[in-house]
Amino acid sequence: MTLSLDLCLYLCAAVFSIGVYGVLSRQNIIVILMSLELMLNGVNLAIISFGRYFITPEGSALSGTGASSSQIFVIIVLAIAAAEAAVGLAILLAVYRRWRSTRVSDMRLLKG
């Protein structure tokens, strides 16, 4: 049984699409933030799959620290995801304190 690159990428695409569905269909901001995390995870897995493909003997040539580049990308995405979650949840708390609601449809102060 072999694990091909497209299989990994289909899985990543599925996870990303499910995240998009969550962001579009939900009303609760907390769940929307969770769906964002799902999307970021799908992308991370895609980056790791490519990195893994490039170190197989059949993959294209990489040398030195280049082989670890995919890992570095994912580490930085992870750090930014953590910062995003912290700021997003802080905004959510501030909004809840003001309007006593976590529904996105209640936040229409800037709606024309």
Add this chain to the structure above:
Amino acid sequence: MDALVFLISGVLMTASALLVVTRKNPVYSAILLVVFFLLTSLNFLVLRSPFLAVIQVLVYGGAIMVLFVFVLMLLNLTEEELDEKVEPGRKLLAGAGSVLLFVLLAWAINSSDRIQAAGETDLTGPVKESVARAGETREIGKALFSEHILPFEFTSILIFIAIIGAIYLTKTRRADHRRTAEPAVKQPEESA
């Protein structure tokens, strides 16, 4: 064997991701999200990234989930507030949009020469000797502090700014209490 582990955890990942976005109660979503993160870290292990598998559990399964669960606890939502009323039309549109996105992505994967050139190359198979340890902590450390030092430092600045922003946003000021006692702006719930 490794491929089988990846496939099974991939199926479970998709299932738990679907459950995360469809559960009404955010607490269930949070718990299922932890399951999703653990399965993702298993897949990272299969793809020879042991360091990232550990970091995934620590940062996502630990730090970020604690943040989510803590906020859920702080909000202390009632049954009535948790009851989302999403029109079926909106759900249908969102579903159609995300299915369309998946089809587009699958089409892109299918028609990319570069990805198709990989063909049946087994991702659980042998690796090139010179870069076999690329996913291990020592190699990542070397790469992070030599070639990628600039993005690393920028990330630290970004996290610092995020900390300041988060503290500023959640801080309660005395002026705020006065304002909540006598709202200056008409609240949206009342106008609805």
